[in-house]
Every structure is written in C-alpha cells, then in structure tokens.
Amino acid sequence: MRKSIKFMAAAILGLAAVACSSPEKMAEMSENVTVKCEPAVLEVVGGEIEATVSVTYPDGYFHPKAILEVTPVLVYEGGEAKMEPFFFQGEKVKDNYEVVPATGATVTKKVNFAYAPGMEKSHLELRGVVKHKSKATDVPSKKVADGANTTYMLVCTKGKLDYKADNYKEIINQTAEGQILYQINSSNVRNSQLKSQSIKDFQAALEQIKANERMNITSTDVVAYASPDGKEKDNEKLSNNRSKSAEKAFGKVTKKNPVEAPVNVKSVGEDWEGFQELVASSDLEDKDLIIRVLSMYSDPAVREQEIKNMSAVYTTLAKEVLPALRRARFIANVEFTNYTNDELLKLIEENIDVLDETALLRAASLVKDNNQKVAIYKKAVEKYGSANGKYNLGVTYIIMDKLADAKATLAGCEQDSDLYNAMGVIALRENNLNAAAEYFAMANNATSKENAAVIDILDGEYKAAAQKLAGVKSYNAALVQLLNGNNAPAAAFKCECPQAAYLRAVAAARQGNASAVKSNLEAAKKDAKLAERAAKDVEFALYR
Numbered sequence: 001m002r003k004s005i006k007f008m009a010a011a012i013l014g015l016a017a018v019a020c021s022s023p024e025k026m027a028e029m030s031e032n033v034t035v036k037c038e039p040a041v042l043e044v045v046g047g048e049i050e051a052t053v054s055v056t057y058p059d060g061y062f063h064p065k066a067i068l069e070v071t072p073v074l075v076y077e078g079g080e081a082k083m084e085p086f087f088f089q090g091e092k093v094k095d096n097y098e099v100v101p102a103t104g105a106t107v108t109k110k111v112n113f114a115y116a117p118g119m120e121k122s123h124l125e126l127r128g129v130v131k132h133k134s135k136a137t138d139v140p141s142k143k144v145a146d147g148a149n150t151t152y153m154l155v156c157t158k159g160k161l162d163y164k165a166d167n168y169k170e171i172i173n174q175t176a177e178g179q180i181l182y183q184i185n186s187s188n189v190r191n192s193q194l195k196s197q198s199i200k201d202f203q204a205a206l207e208q209i210k211a212n213e214r215m216n217i218t219s220t221d222v223v224a225y226a227s228p229d230g231k232e233k234d235n236e237k238l239s240n241n242r243s244k245s246a247e248k249a250f251g252k253v254t255k256k257n258p259v260e261a262p263v264n265v266k267s268v269g270e271d272w273e274g275f276q277e278l279v280a281s282s283d284l285e286d287k288d289l290i291i292r293v294l295s296m297y298s299d300p301a302v303r304e305q306e307i308k309n310m311s312a313v314y315t316t317l318a319k320e321v322l323p324a325l326r327r328a329r330f331i332a333n334v335e336f337t338n339y340t341n342d343e344l345l346k347l348i349e350e351n352i353d354v355l356d357e358t359a360l361l362r363a364a365s366l367v368k369d370n371n372q373k374v375a376i377y378k379k380a381v382e383k384y385g386s387a388n389g390k391y392n393l394g395v396t397y398i399i400m401d402k403l404a405d406a407k408a409t410l411a412g413c414e415q416d417s418d419l420y421n422a423m424g425v426i427a428l429r430e431n432n433l434n435a436a437a438e439y440f441a442m443a444n445n446a447t448s449k450e451n452a453a454v455i456d457i458l459d460g461e462y463k464a465a466a467q468k469l470a471g472v473k474s475y476n477a478a479l480v481q482l483l484n485g486n487n488a489p490a491a492a493f494k495c496e497c498p499q500a501a502y503l504r505a506v507a508a509a510r511q512g513n514a515s516a517v518k519s520n521l522e523a524a525k526k527d528a529k530l531a532e533r534a535a536k537d538v539e540f541a542l543y544r
Contacts, residue, residue, distance in 0.1 A: 023066035023132035027139045032058050035126065035144050041538055042074075042124060042147025046460030049074065049113040049148050051124065059104040064090040067097065067131040068139070072111045074147070076122035077536075081113045115148070121536040122147045149538050151506055152483055155457045156475055156499070159425030160450050161395050162418055164388035166361030172336040176209065178202025180249060182326040185230075187241035189249045199253055202330055206257050214337045217261045220330065222246050225271035227325035229318070232300045236269045243267040246328030253330065261333075270300055271325040278321045286313045341366055348376060357384040364392065370400050387414060391422075398425055421448040428454065453480065475500060487511055498527035506539045517543050 036054045043049070053072065062068070071085040086109055087097040098107060111124070123146050128139030178201060180193040193199070209215045224243035226235035247265045276294055279287050290313065293306045308314050339347065339355075344363040347355055355363060357380055364376035373396045380389030391413045397406035403426050413419050424439030433455050440452040449468045453476060456465035462483040469477040478493040482503070491507035493500055501523035508516035517540065525531035534540060 023063045023130045023135070024137050026061065026063055026066060026068070026130045027128075027137045029061065030128070030139050030142070032061060033142070034058075035142050037124065037145040040145050041149060042122070042145050043149040044115045044119070045152065046458065047115050048460075049111075049115060049119065051111050051145060052108060053111055053124075053126070053144055054106055054108045055126070056106040057100050057104050060102060061104060062088075062090055062100040062102055063130075063132070064092040064102055065132060066090045067093055067095065068100070069129040069131065071127045072109075072124065072144075073127055073141075074113045074119065074122055074124050076116070076119045076147075078118040079116070081116065081119075083111060083113070115150075119148050120150045120533075120538065146538060146541070151539060152457055152460070152462075152479075154479055154499070154503060154506075155454055157428055157454055157458070159398075159428045159454065160447050161398060161422060161425055162447050163365065163395055164361075164391050164418065166358055166365060166388070168338070168358040168362035170338050172338055174215075174334040174336055176202060176205035176332040176334060177329060178205075178253070179327050179329045180246065181323065182242055182328070184227075184323075184326060185238065186326075187238060187245050189245050194249060194252060199330075202332075203253060203257060206254065206259065206332060209332065209334055210257065216335050216337070217259055217332050218335055219262045219264060219333045220250075220259050221333070222250050222263060222265045222328060222330055223268060224266070224328040225268045225274065225325055227322040228270040228272050228275055228300060228304060229322055232270060236267075239267040239269045242328055246330075249328070250330055259332065271327075272300065272303070274325050275321065278324060279317075282321065284313065284316060284320075289313075290317075348372075352376075352379065357386050357389070360384075361386065361389055361392065364389075370396055374400075391418065395422055398422060398429070401429070403429060417443045417445045417448070421445065421451065424448060424451055433458065450474070450476070457483070475503065479503060482507055482510075491516070496523075498524045498530050502527075502530050502534070505534075506537075509539050509543060514543060 034056045036056075038052045038054075042051055055070070066089070068088045069085045070088065072083045074081045086107075087095075088100045088107065089095050089097040091099060091101055093099075100107065113119070124144040125141045126144055127141045130137045130139060178198045180189055180196070180199065182188070183190075206217075209217060222243065224239050224246050226239040226242070228235070243265050247263070250263065272294065276291060279290050284290070290307060294303060297303045297306060307317065339359060341362075344355070344359060345366055347359075348363045348367070352360075352363075360376055360380040360383075364373045364380070367373055367376065374393060377386075377389045377393035377396060380386040381393060390409060394406045394409035394413065397403070397409060406422075406426060410419060410422055420439045420443035424436045424443060427433075427436035427439060428451065437452065437455050440448040440455070450472060453465040453468035456462070456468065457476070457480055462480055465476075465480045466484055469480055475493065475495065478489040481488070482490040487507040487510050490503045491511065491513075493503060501520045505517050505520035505524055508514075508520060521534055521540070525534060535544075
C-alpha cells in the first residue's frame with residue numbers, strides 16, 4: 001500500500017523561446033527548460049519515495065532530429081539511486097519514443113525510488129544526454145526537489161501489551177460457619193447440639209478471627225430451616241420457631257467470645273436449595289431423576305408428592321438427607337484486610353513464600369525491575385501453576401526484547417485475544433508485518449487496534465491509522481494526526497521523553513514556531529540518535 005501526500009512547488013530556472021540550430025544547442029540552452037515537482041520536498045511513504053515531475057520544453061527548443069535521454073537520479077549521503085531513463089525524440093526522428101514538437105510541450109512522468117538509509121538528506125536531479133546520429137552531448141543536471149521527509153519513521157514500533165489481571169483483592173470476604181440440628185417437628189435446641197463438633201469448630205474460628213488483626217466480623221447471620229417434608233404451612237411455622245430458639249442458642253455459643261457485630265435472624269422455611277445440594281453430592285442411584293423433578297415443578301407440594309411417589313428413593317431420603325435439613329446455621333461474615341503494596345514489596349524480599357498466587361501477581365506489578373518481575377512470575381508459575389503468571393512472564397520477556405524466551409513461554413498459554421496481541425507484538429518487533437497484521441486481526445480488541453495502526457503508518461495508510469487511533473491519547477496517535485496534516489495534537493503532546501520532544505519540534509517547525517523548535521530540539525537531543533537525525537531532517541531545514 002503506497003500513497004504520497006501531494007503539494008506543489010516549482011523549481012523554475014527561466015523561460016525563453018529559443019530556436020536551437022543544432023542538437024548541441026539543446027544542451028547549451030537547457031536553462032530555458034522549466035521543471036516542476038510534486039511534491040517539491042520529497043517524502044518517504046511506506047518505504048518508497050514517489051513524485052510527479054513535469055518538464056516544460058519551450059517553443060523552438062527541441063531539435064526535430066534529436067533524441068533526449070533523461071535519467072532521474074536521487075543523490076544522497078553515501079550514494080545515489082538511478083531510475084531507468086526516459087527517452088524523448090524530435091518530430092523527424094523515426095523511433096518509438098515520446099515526441100516533443102519544436103513548438104514546445106510539457107511532459108509529465110512519475111518517479112519512484114526505494115528508500116535507503118541516507119536518503120533523508122538528498123535531492124532529486126535530472127541528468128540528460130542529447131543524441132544525434134553518432135554524437136552524444138551531456139545536458140547540465142537540473143535539480144528538481146529536495147528530500148526526503150521521513151517523519152513517519154518516528155512511529156513507535158514496540159507495540160502495546162496488556163498484562164493479565166492479578167485478581168488481587170485488598171479486602172477478602174470470608175465466612176465462618178457452624179450449625180445445630182433439630183429433631184423432626186421440633187424447635188427445641190438440645191444441649192448435645194451446643195457441644196457438637198460443628199459448634200466447637202465455629203467457636204474456634206471466632207477465636208482465631210479475634211486474634212487476627214487483619215480479620216474483622218462485619219455481621220452474623222442466624223438462618224433457620226425446615227426440611228421439605230410435610231405441609232408447607234406447618235413447615236413455615238416450624239422454621240420461624242427454630243429461628244427464635246436458634247437466636248438464643250447463638251447467644252450461648254458466643255457467650256465466652258461475644259460477637260461485636262449485628263446479628264441478623266432469618267427464617268427460610270422449607271430448605272429446597274439445601275435439599276438439591278445434598279442430593280447432587282450424594283451417592284443416590286436416582287439422584288438425577290430427583291433433580292429433574294425439582295426443575296420440572298416449582299410448587300413445593302407437587303415436588304414432595306412426586307418424590308414420595310418414588311417410594312424406595314423417598315425412604316433413603318428420609319433417612320440420609322432430610323434430617324440434615326432440620327437445622328439452623330450460624331454464619332460469621334468476615335472481612336480480611338489483605339497486604340498493602342508496601343507490605344507486599346517487603347514480603348517479596350523477606351518472606352515471599354507466604355504469598356498466594358494473586359499476591360505474587362500483584363507484587364510483580366509493583367516492582368520496576370524487569371528481572372525481578374521475571375523472578376516473581378516464575379515463582380507464581382512454579383508454585384501455583386498460575387496461567388496469568390505465565391502469560392505475564394511472556395509479556396515481560398517481550399518488554400525486555402527477549403523474544404525467544406517470550407515465544408517459548410507463551411507457547412503454553414491459552415489462545416485468547418491477549419495472546420494473539422502479544423504474538424503480534426513479537427512479529428512487529430521482528431519486522432514481520434504480515435504476521436503481525438494477522439495476529440492483531442485475530443485479537444480484535446482495543447489494544448490490538450492500536451498496534452495495527454502502527455502497520456498502517458508504516459504502509460503509508462495514515463487515514464486508516466487515524467481511524468484505529470480515534471479517541472486514543474498516545475504518542476502514535478499524535479504522530480498520525482501530524483502525518484494527516486493536523487499539527488495540534490503533536491504540538492500539545494505531554495511527555496518528557498526525548499521522542500515526544502522531537503515530535504513537538506516537528507509540529508512547531510510546521511507551524512513556524514522557531515522558539516518551540518529550539519526548546520524541543522534541545523530536549524530531544526539528549527538522545528544521541530535523535531540529535532543525529534535532527535542534523536539531517538528536512539523538517540528543520542529552515543532552522544539550521
């Protein structure tokens with residue numbers, strides 16, 4: 001894909017009507033030939049320099065029996081590039097070249113050169129030879145245009161990458177739970193239930209919570225149920241009574257270790273949800289049939305009757321499942337305050353083994369040294385088999401330009417948008433633009449669109465790049481606006497890096513702001529490569 005941004009400028013070397021009495025006179029009077037080039041300052045677009053050159057031969061200049069050979073040559077530091085010559089002939093020459101009559105004419109030709117380093121400081125000239133019979137006379141070279149603008153090459157080709165979320169939570173919601181069981185059709189709490197293992201475990205959990213400064217009980221739920229056998233109305237009443245007796249029992253259970261948080265008492269009624277959970281986790285032969293009945297019928301009475309119709313099954317349910325649903329649950333809702341960023345940074349130095357997967361991933365995001373990031377992500381992968389850690393490890397390798405390590409790491413990751421984008425960035429850094437474009441298309445997300453815009457810029461498709469970067473505030477977004485003729489975003493782009501300063505200098509030069517050119521170039525020249533570029537950059541030709 002190639003495109004040139006066109007603007008007209010003329011290199012006019014004089015006009016006069018001359019009657020050439022001989023072909024040799026054509027060489028002598030070449031100053032009367034005028035040349036125009038569009039654009040007047042050459043520009044590299046997509047790795048190519050393209051221009052349209054118009055040459056006007058005045059009346060009486062072209063000898064009727066002469067042949068003129070014209071060779072476009074791009075002269076640059078380190079060499080020159082020549083095109084195949086164009087041939088023109090007078091009216092009496094019996095050949096197949098383009099005829100230029102003695103009365104004069106304008107001929108227009110396209111010129112094209114593949115960019116080579118050094119062409120950013122160059123000029124285009126036309127070299128001619130007049131031929132007549134066996135004689136050949138050189139025509140003085142004509143400078144056509146200066147060149148070549150390479151501003152698009154300022155594009156950042158590192159590519160944008162996204163890390164996977166660490167899923168770290170500053171506050172973790174937890175619960176501690178115990179329960180008491182009731183006898184059938186009873187709401188009395190037996191003393192044995194207050195000494196059950198479930199209650200002992202609950203009390204021990206409360207003690208641990210109170211002893212841990214990171215844990216705080218925010219509220220407690222006392223939830224009472226009835227098993228879903230018998231009349232629904234009776235079970236509602238039974239559940240209500242159990243909630244009252246359970247509330248009193250909770251006070252006894254927490255007497256030695258009071259809970260300083262609201263206690264919410266609730267009566268659920270028939271515990272169909274618990275029934276389904278117990279059946280699903282049981283070894284009952286017909287459990288799938290029972291669960292199907294629950295999904296088919298919403299009326300509790302119909303459900304119960306349908307299950308009772310399976311007499312053998314119901315006997316097992318009455319013995320193994322229903323008693324566990326005659327209960328009240330004590331639930332402590334706990335907030336665990338996780339490690340702060342400062343604590344995480346300290347722990348990775350002093351006691352990294354105490355950190356779980358998400359804490360390791362968050363810690364890796366906090367450190368600035370990429371080698372340290374690698375070590376932490378490796379720890380998460382080795383200890384927890386962390387999928388996000390493995391992907392993030394691959395991304396860190398890309399950022400470090402360790403592309404072989406990145407490929408090996410990402411090879412085992414899930415194929416999703418993030419992975420496709422990361423593989424596209426690797427291809428972009430390897431200058432494999434076709435592969436990169438394919439990966440970015442597969443990723444098809446906001447980040448990959450920004451990266452695909454880089455390829456558009458390199459291909460000279462500036463409008464397409466601008467569409468992909470619409471609404472994005474970035475260095476490349478400011479650059480592509482500049483390439484499309486809008487200097488304002490580049491002039492206002494805020495970043496202290498030398499690259500951004502150079503971009504602002506280009507915008508200032510196009511706006512004719514000499515002081516801004518000077519100040520921004522001073523900042524940009526802190527980078528040796530940019531300083532070298534500025535010395536040759538045609539953008540600053542008027543400011544040197």
